[in-house]
Amino acid sequence: MTPPGIDAASFAAALDGFRAAAGAEWVFTSDDDVALYRDAFSPAWDEPEERLVSAAVAPATAEQVQAVMRVANQHRIPIYPISTGKNLGYGGSAPNLSGSVILDLKRLNRIISVDDKRHFAIVEPGVSYFDLYRYIQDNNLKVWLDVPGPGWGSPIGNALDHGVGDTWGIYRNHFTCHSGMEVVLADGTLVRTGMGALPGADTWAEYPYGFGPTVDGLFAQSNFGVVTKMGFWLMPAPEAYATGTVSVAKRQDIVGLIEFVNMLEHQGMCGEPIYGSPAGGEQAHPDYQALIKDGGFPSDVALDAFALARGKPFWSVKLQFYGPREVIRAQWAAAQRLAKERLKGVSFSDEREIALPLSAADRDTVESIAFGIPSLSAFALTARSPRNPDGADGHLFFSPIIAKSGAALMQFQRVMWDEFGKLGLPRQIGPFTVPNTWMFHSFACLAVFLVSRSDAEQNRKIRAAFHELIKVAAAHGWGEYRTAPLFQDAVRSTYNFNDNALLHLQERLKDAVDPNGIVAAGRYGIWPAGRRPA
Amino acid sequence: MMVSIKSDDGRFAQDAAPRNPPAAGALIPTRRTFCALGAAAAAAPALGFAQALPPARQRLALYDPLYPSANAFAASARSAGIASHGVRSDVTAVWESVLRVAWRDPAAEVIGMTGLDSLFCLDLLARDAGHRLVFVEPVGAELAPSAPTLLRRAGSSYRRQELTMLPHSTTTDLHAWVIRGRSVALAA
Numbered sequence: 267m268t269p270p271g272i273d274a275a276s277f278a279a280a281l282d283g284f285r286a287a288a289g290a291e292w293v294f295t296s297d298d299d300v301a302l303y304r305d306a307f308s309p310a311w312d313e314p315e316e317r318l319v320s321a322a323v324a325p326a327t328a329e330q331v332q333a334v335m336r337v338a339n340q341h342r343i344p345i346y347p348i349s350t351g352k353n354l355g356y357g358g359s360a361p362n363l364s365g366s367v368i369l370d371l372k373r374l375n376r377i378i379s380v381d382d383k384r385h386f387a388i389v390e391p392g393v394s395y396f397d398l399y400r401y402i403q404d405n406n407l408k409v410w411l412d413v414p415g416p417g418w419g420s421p422i423g424n425a426l427d428h429g430v431g432d433t434w435g436i437y438r439n440h441f442t443c444h445s446g447m448e449v450v451l452a453d454g455t456l457v458r459t460g461m462g463a464l465p466g467a468d469t470w471a472e473y474p475y476g477f478g479p480t481v482d483g484l485f486a487q488s489n490f491g492v493v494t495k496m497g498f499w500l501m502p503a504p505e506a507y508a509t510g511t512v513s514v515a516k517r518q519d520i521v522g523l524i525e526f527v528n529m530l531e532h533q534g535m536c537g538e539p540i541y542g543s544p545a546g547g548e549q550a551h552p553d554y555q556a557l558i559k560d561g562g563f564p565s566d567v568a569l570d571a572f573a574l575a576r577g578k579p580f581w582s583v584k585l586q587f588y589g590p591r592e593v594i595r596a597q598w599a600a601a602q603r604l605a606k607e608r609l610k611g612v613s614f615s616d617e618r619e620i621a622l623p624l625s626a627a628d629r630d631t632v633e634s635i636a637f638g639i640p641s642l643s644a645f646a647l648t649a650r651s652p653r654n655p656d657g658a659d660g661h662l663f664f665s666p667i668i669a670k671s672g673a674a675l676m677q678f679q680r681v682m683w684d685e686f687g688k689l690g691l692p693r694q695i696g697p698f699t700v701p702n703t704w705m706f707h708s709f710a711c712l713a714v715f716l717v718s719r720s721d722a723e724q725n726r727k728i729r730a731a732f733h734e735l736i737k738v739a740a741a742h743g744w745g746e747y748r749t750a751p752l753f754q755d756a757v758r759s760t761y762n763f764n765d766n767a768l769l770h771l772q773e774r775l776k777d778a779v780d781p782n783g784i785v786a787a788g789r790y791g792i793w794p795a796g797r798r799p800a
Numbered sequence: 801m802m803v804s805i806k807s808d809d810g811r812f813a814q815d816a817a818p819r820n821p822p823a824a825g826a827l828i829p830t831r832r833t834f835c836a837l838g839a840a841a842a843a844a845p846a847l848g849f850a851q852a853l854p855p856a857r858q859r860l861a862l863y864d865p866l867y868p869s870a871n872a873f874a875a876s877a878r879s880a881g882i883a884s885h886g887v888r889s890d891v892t893a894v895w896e897s898v899l900r901v902a903w904r905d906p907a908a909e910v911i912g913m914t915g916l917d918s919l920f921c922l923d924l925l926a927r928d929a930g931h932r933l934v935f936v937e938p939v940g941a942e943l944a945p946s947a948p949t950l951l952r953r954a955g956s957s958y959r960r961q962e963l964t965m966l967p968h969s970t971t972t973d974l975h976a977w978v979i980r981g982r983s984v985a986l987a988a
Contacts, residue, residue: 298960642921643890649917650965651973659965719964
């Protein structure tokens with residue numbers, strides 16, 4: 267395979283240039299090597315729609331990245347940068363444009379700095395959460411990471427895709443808590459943003475804005491350059507952790523419960539709240555199955571009666587507190603007092619306090635992600651095993667953003683219930699669906715589609731359903747916060763205020779910064795002039 | 801926080817590394833030597849196989865103790881002098897404590913009998929370390945290979961392996977597999 271529009275001779279010359287830039291052994295062209303960059307969770311496996319790559323080059327330094335970009339620019343070779351390439355569920359390491367050359371940044375794996383007095387880190391894109399966690403532990407540094415589900419990803423790659431985690435407020439939004447970047451532009455120019463632009467400044471990873479307009483956002487979910495260093499704020503290691511669960515009885519109580527939790531969280535009284543539905547755990551019961559047998563959304567009265575009969579609260583939220591012991595005890599006590607004042611019939615359970623750092627015994631009993639400890643346990647959720655008999659070859663996330671309110675959640679449940687029914691899909695969104703709470707000021711509500719490497723028909727149905735859900739969600743003002751390349755044009759088309767004014771601005775910027783359109787063509791719907799859909 | 805992992809013979813991970821690295825000029829596997837040794841191994845009785853194993857500088861076995869077949873596989877590995885480590889679905893701990901170090905050696909060979917949930921992660925982690933999944937096959941309860949048999953079946957061949965879930969009608973999720981260094985695999 268050669269990149270689209272590139273003849274074999276030009277491609278060969280470009281590959282020679284890449285070899286000169288990064289070393290011959292770090293340019294990969296064999297089928298065996300190139301195939302490793304397929305999206306392992308692709309919902310178009312072995313179909314024409316699958317996005318494939320022509321080659322890969324793995325430089326080891328920013329200077330080598332600059333050299334690679336100059337070669338790519340000279341020969342008009344489309345480049346698709348990846349950090350560790352583990353964005354599974356959102357496209358993995360596969361590009362938007364088939365035939366692109368992967369710019370694999372795994373060898374840029376230096377941890378530049380971790381400071382546990384001022385609480386920041388500066389890393390390169392090939393550093394994984396595992397690497398950074400190990401470095402912090404090995405050096406006994408008193409800072410925590412905030413990690414996404416799988417720990418093999420890169421803090422830079424995750425932040426640039428607007429990835430999220432599960433500890434405390436601002437740290438969960440990985441792009442928000444970045445500070446300063448080093449970026450290689452398409453023409454090989456090296457740029458530093460924020461305080462990184464001031465030679466000699468030692469506040470790169472602390473004050474994000476520097477002076478003048480900030481441009482950092484242009485390098486996230488986009489294709490304006492290749493990020494080769496990035497600073498992040500880190501959370502000081504807390505002394506203790508506490509948790510307690512607040513439960514309410516009825517379905518409509520979710521309105522007050524979410525308002526209550528918003529009030530706590532937005533003033534810094536708790537970490538990530540984890541919503542649940544104890545009644546929802548009873549969905550296999552014949553009484554509930556009888557309620558939904560005609561496909562209609564059950565009434566609140568019927569649902570409340572079901573929950574009452576099963577002896578389960580309708581909703582719960584697990585509150586998490588991080589800090590000095592006396593503070594987190596007081597926070598939990600205050601949370602209970604405020605809940606009693608605001609919520610009718612509220613109850614409390616599952617109180618627990620844990621001294622930190624975690625003992626080996628405690629570690630076996632907690633979700634490591636709430637403690638900033640990277641793991642790969644999430645993958646037991648997808649692959650089939652005796653522990654997970656319904657597993658599949660991979661998964662795809664449908665992940666729209668909705669407002670942080672009970673009303674929005676319940677509307678989302680009803681709309682998606684109907685839509686999944688119309689599409690003939692199992693209703694994975696229903697009256698018990700709870701929101702994901704990674705973002706500080708909004709909810710994401712996920713649906714997960716299981717994909718196959720051997721059943722193309724199933725994958726086609728999933729892709730068609732996914733496209734339909736994008737449209738239906740957008741019609742209600744719910745937009746995807748992140749998606750795989752296969753769906754980025756579709757999602758992009760929904761962010762279309764004023765005749766796509768935002769996209770047109772991004773395209774003008776793209777044309778100015780990358781006139782040959784070599785960086786990640788099509789990423790997040792931003793295509794270079796020569797490849798722009800009519 | 802680090803997790804210490806003991807191999808099944810009681811050694812800690814760092815102790816499971818080879819105590820006697822090959823001297824200069826020691827046999828490093830090539831297509832020819834692998835084939836020759838593979839043929840010798842095929843002829844060797846099971847109990848005497850340890851002496852005939854191809855000389856990977858470092859060989860480890862992983863197994864999922866949930867499966868009786870995998871436990872038998874681990875026992876056969878130990879009999880052949882191969883340190884074995886249990887893995888239950890989440891490979892994080894064994895990767896952090898064992899594989900991360902082992903895979904610094906391009907000649908390391910990791911064999912295993914696990915579910916696909918573990919193998920999927922091991923496959924991707926191996927790629928990042930410059931190693932490749934070179935052989936994989938489903939394991940039926942009555943057909944479970946011993947560690948030496950697995951090595952014999954894998955031989956020296958290298959064909960890119962793509963993991964695909966078995967149909968739900970299939971009775972097993974257990975797979976036997978071999979991961980080798982990319983340079984070793986491609987040279988075969």
